[in-house]
Amino acid sequence: MKIDTSELKRCDLVEVTGRIDSSNADDLMVAINAIQEAGRHKIVLDLSKLEFMSSKGWWVLIQAQKASKRYNRGEVLLAAVPPKIKDALDLVGIDKLFTQYDDPIDAVGSF
Amino acid sequence: MSKSQRTFEGRFENLAKIGEYIEGITAKTGLDEKQRYAVQLAVDEAASNIIEHAYRDVKDGKIDMSIEHSPQKLVIIVHDEGKPFDPSAVEKFDLELSLEDMTDRGAGLHLIENIMDEVEFKFNGEKGNTLKMVKILG
Numbered sequence: 001m002k003i004d005t006s007e008l009k010r011c012d013l014v015e016v017t018g019r020i021d022s023s024n025a026d027d028l029m030v031a032i033n034a035i036q037e038a039g040r041h042k043i044v045l046d047l048s049k050l051e052f053m054s055s056k057g058w059w060v061l062i063q064a065q066k067a068s069k070r071y072n073r074g075e076v077l078l079a080a081v082p083p084k085i086k087d088a089l090d091l092v093g094i095d096k097l098f099t100q101y102d103d104p105i106d107a108v109g110s111f
Numbered sequence: 112m113s114k115s116q117r118t119f120e121g122r123f124e125n126l127a128k129i130g131e132y133i134e135g136i137t138a139k140t141g142l143d144e145k146q147r148y149a150v151q152l153a154v155d156e157a158a159s160n161i162i163e164h165a166y167r168d169v170k171d172g173k174i175d176m177s178i179e180h181s182p183q184k185l186v187i188i189v190h191d192e193g194k195p196f197d198p199s200a201v202e203k204f205d206l207e208l209s210l211e212d213m214t215d216r217g218a219g220l221h222l223i224e225n226i227m228d229e230v231e232f233k234f235n236g237e238k239g240n241t242l243k244m245v246k247i248l249g
């Protein structure tokens with residue numbers, strides 16, 4: 001897994017490449033926590049290069065969303081989720097808990 | 112009927128190898144890309160559960176995979192020799208919970224049961240845990 005983060009004017013963009021499973025989901029948690037602990041809670045996750053995500057990765061996204069939405073200080077948006085991953089994550093309710101965009105630029109622009 | 116067997120050391124670092132193995136097998140089954148991905152996810156959840164719980168206090172316990180497929184079905188049997196696993200003791204995953212109340216308890220089992228057409232757990236005191244998962248093909 002590769003995680004690239006960029007601090008933009010209105011939000012932070014996190015691009016995740018490769019595979020998220022029980023071996024490395026904590027690394028994603030650490031990267032997102034660092035952004036949130038710096039007081040930035042508007043986050044776009046660009047998942048266009050994501051190849052696999054188990055429930056461990058899904059749980060990292062849920063925890064990040066809980067932290068961002070607390071006190072209405074922000075939100076985690078998902079962008080470009082590959083269809084096969086989206087279908088599987090819908091089984092654990094990701095569609096209900098995240099606003100999703102096809103294009104990361106539109107997600108960034110929504111803040 | 113095609114058959115394949117493989118043993119992996121139960122470490123999180125091996126989950127990617129297990130994923131590649133499952134993808135290699137399912138590529139020969141006629142399942143489409145989304146279904147192949149879902150089967151790979153179900154097996155990852157099963158293996159992660161074994162490493163995290165059954166082999167919690169065991170270093171490098173073995174995970175045996177035995178896979179058969181015919182034009183009608185794909186049968187994946189995952190076996191470990193770790194602590195007994197009782198699926199009825201796992202808290203049921205609740206999709207209706209609000210974000211704030213959402214937990215990850217039971218999420219892996221929920222995925223396995225929703226992706227595969229048949230799921231059966233067996234525990235034999237001496238031989239360990241056996242999980243049989245069936246995906247109907249065609």
